[in-house]
Amino acid sequence: MLSQSAKDGFDLLLTQSLKNSLVPSGTEAQILTLTESADFPEKQMVVLTVSSYLFRLMVMFYFSPNDATRSHFARLNNVDEAEMSEQTFMDAIAESGNLCCGILNRDLGNFFPHIGMSTPNVIDKNCAAYLQKLNSQHIQHFAIDMDGSPRFHVSLCVSAYADIDFSVSAEELGSDTGELELF
Template sequence: MLTQSAKDGFDTLLMQSLKTGMAPSGTPVEVSVLADDAGIPEKKMVVLTVSSYLFRLMAMFYFTPDAATRAHFARINNIAEAEMSEQTFMDAIAESGNLCCGILNRDLGNFFPHIGMSTPNVIDSNCAAYLQTLNCQHVRHFAVDMDGSPRFHVTLSVSAYADIDFAVSAEELGSDTGELELF
């Protein structure tokens, strides 16, 4: 149901959103594709869903609640690490996932009408073992590397409810996080 061009398009748009949303402005981010999820060590994940009438996309942002991860999200949010409560830390991680999926949602809007996005949910990373029960037509695992930060991992899964074919060009890639729209 998903053409190779559509799979590449979902991958490209997610990779671009990770480069924009996972690091402080101006920090170089390298996103690479992993062969499988065997090397993903993180213990928790933030899960978000982007859906339309034609597909359901899940993005799973893995993390370990340790000092290095806390320092990264404190830096992104311009908060002193010592001032981050456990709730502030979890909110920062969820907001980073929300930002990435918001960028992805916006960019997918160039191809699909009527797209919606869920709120972030933090769950145990062992839940990813049940991903195959969703009958996904496309699953891809990514590693996200930034200077001075731990390596993060992200899994993309897409379930299609119709034939989907689209191609992403440089013009469709968002270069920033956008501005807040008021309705």
């Protein structure tokens, strides 16, 4: 039900969103598409859903609550690492996931009407072992490598409720995070 062009489009839109939300300003990053599922070393994940009448996609951001991850999110949010409480740290991770999916949601709005987004949920990474139970038409895993940060992993899982075919070119994508919309 998902064309190869649509799968590539979802992947491209997500990787662009990841670059705009998880990579600190002035930092070089490389996002690799992993050819097969791996048992990622991170301990937890933030899960967000973007849905329309035609599809549901889930984005899972894997992380370990350790010093290296804390340092990355402190740098990303321009705060002193020592000033980050446990709650501030978890909020920073959830907000980065929220920002990423917000960008993805906005960009998908160019192709699909009536798109909604969930709030971030932090769950144990072992829940990812059940992704196949969702009967998705597309599951893709990514690794994000950045200077001075640990490697992060992200999974994309797309379920389609109708035939979906759209194409996206990298040249069409904006590089900003957008503006706040008030309703």
